[in-house]
Amino acid sequence: MKKLALLAFAILYCIAAKAQDYSNRLTELNKVIEQKGVFDSARIKRIRVLQQKFDGIPAGNLPAQYNTCLNLYNEYKTFNYEKSFEYALKLQDLGHRLGDSAKVSYGKVKLGFILLSSGMFKETFELLESVNVKLLPDTAKTEYYFLNARTFYDLADYDNDKHYSRMYNNRASSYIDSGLTLCKADSYLYLYFDGLRMLKAGNMNEAADNLNRLLNSYKLTDHELAVTASTLSDIYIQTQQIDKAINLLITAAMADIRSSTKETAAAINLAQLLHKRGDVKNAYVYTRQAMDDASYYGARQRKMQVSTVLPIIANEKINYLEFQKNALVFYGSLLTLLALVIIIFAVIIYKQLKKLRIADKKIMEANHQQQIIIDKLNEAETIKEEYIGYYFNLIAVYINKLEKFKMSIENKILTKKFDEIRPLINSINLRKEREELFIIFDKVFLKIFPNFVDEFNSYFNREDQVKLLPNQLLNTELRIFALVRLGIVDPEKIAGILEYSLNTIYNYKTRIKNRSNIPNEEFEKVIMKIKAV
Numbered sequence: 001m002k003k004l005a006l007l008a009f010a011i012l013y014c015i016a017a018k019a020q021d022y023s024n025r026l027t028e029l030n031k032v033i034e035q036k037g038v039f040d041s042a043r044i045k046r047i048r049v050l051q052q053k054f055d056g057i058p059a060g061n062l063p064a065q066y067n068t069c070l071n072l073y074n075e076y077k078t079f080n081y082e083k084s085f086e087y088a089l090k091l092q093d094l095g096h097r098l099g100d101s102a103k104v105s106y107g108k109v110k111l112g113f114i115l116l117s118s119g120m121f122k123e124t125f126e127l128l129e130s131v132n133v134k135l136l137p138d139t140a141k142t143e144y145y146f147l148n149a150r151t152f153y154d155l156a157d158y159d160n161d162k163h164y165s166r167m168y169n170n171r172a173s174s175y176i177d178s179g180l181t182l183c184k185a186d187s188y189l190y191l192y193f194d195g196l197r198m199l200k201a202g203n204m205n206e207a208a209d210n211l212n213r214l215l216n217s218y219k220l221t222d223h224e225l226a227v228t229a230s231t232l233s234d235i236y237i238q239t240q241q242i243d244k245a246i247n248l249l250i251t252a253a254m255a256d257i258r259s260s261t262k263e264t265a266a267a268i269n270l271a272q273l274l275h276k277r278g279d280v281k282n283a284y285v286y287t288r289q290a291m292d293d294a295s296y297y298g299a300r301q302r303k304m305q306v307s308t309v310l311p312i313i314a315n316e317k318i319n320y321l322e323f324q325k326n327a328l329v330f331y332g333s334l335l336t337l338l339a340l341v342i343i344i345f346a347v348i349i350y351k352q353l354k355k356l357r358i359a360d361k362k363i364m365e366a367n368h369q370q371q372i373i374i375d376k377l378n379e380a381e382t383i384k385e386e387y388i389g390y391y392f393n394l395i396a397v398y399i400n401k402l403e404k405f406k407m408s409i410e411n412k413i414l415t416k417k418f419d420e421i422r423p424l425i426n427s428i429n430l431r432k433e434r435e436e437l438f439i440i441f442d443k444v445f446l447k448i449f450p451n452f453v454d455e456f457n458s459y460f461n462r463e464d465q466v467k468l469l470p471n472q473l474l475n476t477e478l479r480i481f482a483l484v485r486l487g488i489v490d491p492e493k494i495a496g497i498l499e500y501s502l503n504t505i506y507n508y509k510t511r512i513k514n515r516s517n518i519p520n521e522e523f524e525k526v527i528m529k530i531k532a533v
Contacts, residue, residue: 025250032254043260066094078261081298102135117263138182145179222259226252230266262297442473464515
């Protein structure tokens with residue numbers, strides 16, 4: 001009996017010790033979150049210094065521009081999608097200007113990482129297929145192979161299909177095999193990607209050995225630590241060792257904050273595990289943290305992932321607070337005989353209710369803002385798809401026309417019919433071409449915004465409304481504000497697109513605004529609220 005009692009005591013002691021360690025580590029993480037602004041400021045300061053250096057490099061010193069541009073990209077790649085995308089394109093441009101095809105290909109690899117981080121699988125595959133791997137040095141080839149592997153692994157996880165996921169995982173493993181041949185057997189990249197390959201193949205023990213070796217025996221950067229710990233946590237989740245997984249995700253989340261990394265999954269994965277454990281308070285904090293990071297970085301896929309979890313955890317938080325409120329009311333009613341206690345509890349209940357209303361309001365506002373962001377993303381995606389298709393089609397048409405015109409000119413030259421060349425040139429009707437261009441623009445725009453003309457006219461009295469001619473889709477007035485609705489608000493750009501002078505554009509806009517029932521300063525804001533399909 002004594003031995004059984006000692007054994008039970010030992011088990012309870014171990015459980016309590018684990019819970020204490022668990023709680024202490026969450027407290028440590030919360031303190032690191034409070035210092036998040038300090039780490040972000042340090043990265044922003046580094047970026048500012050590099051930007052000043054880049055701006056100060058002479059225009060002819062292309063190698064220095066390329067190296068500094070690469071440093072700026074590396075600072076931005078896990079921090080801000082838009083800026084890292086911009087500098088990845090600059091790397092390719094500088095490679096072209098240097099006449100260095102290897103640098104152009106390397107710039108494509110860098111851009112591929114950004115596209116994958118944003119969840120753009122199709123664009124990533126198309127870009128990586130265009131890379132000439134033979135031109136890359138070994139270090140860049142390694143990066144290329146591992147990026148391909150990551151893309152196929154992520155696509156397999158996204159599809160979660162028995163047939164296709166297995167096929168994508170096999171493709172990813174073959175890319176890892178190619179990359180490993182270029183790595184030293186004791187290097188971080190070799191151990192990590194070899195472990196990742198074994199994890200995806202289901203060899204959990206071997207994968208865990210590799211990743212634990214990196215954590216215990218290697219001096220890792222914060223970013224390497226976050227990636228390794230997060231990957232190892234997935235093994236423990238799959239093997240139902242949840243306490244170990246939580247501790248690793250706490251480590252990864254702290255490392256992400258210290259390295260000012262915004263493109264990360266550790267916080268949301270930690271929130272989901274804590275939510276399953278019933279820790280709604282911390283789960284909500286880390287979910288908000290993940291949403292803030294995803295919004296800051298501009299990661300579409302990550303924002304969608306977090307947005308599916310946030311409402312569930314937020315709702316449970318409200319229920320938990322509601323439960324607390326009901327408990328206070330219940331206990332207050334039991335103590336009605338004690339006037340002093342009633343007064344004290346009334347004050348407490350009032351304060352709790354006030355906090356609840358504030359919390360509810362903040363949650364509702366956050367959900368509303370999130371929906372606005374999703375709607376804007378969907379609308380922007382629709383506009384992008386329509387106009388990309390429109391411009392590709394238009395370019396193809398004009399290339400065909402140019403090709404026919406070129407063939408006609410060459411034929412005239414070969415047959416020495418020089419006197420027929422000028423009439424052939426004069427047959428090009430630029431005005432007609434421009435009118436056809438506007439008609440195509442009008443059709444595509446009205447496909448996206450079919451109610452644009454009716455809603456536009458609703459801002460005017462009947463006699464001041466825009467009246468279109470038969471078969472006319474848009475006129476100049478409507479076309480100006482169609483461009484405004486698409487986000488082109490610079491009058492000079494509008495003038496250039498429509499082939500008018502800047503004064504003419506100003507006159508059109510002023511005349512239209514003066515006729516409307518809406519204050520001039522609010523008119524364009526109202527135009528931006530016209531909904532796409």
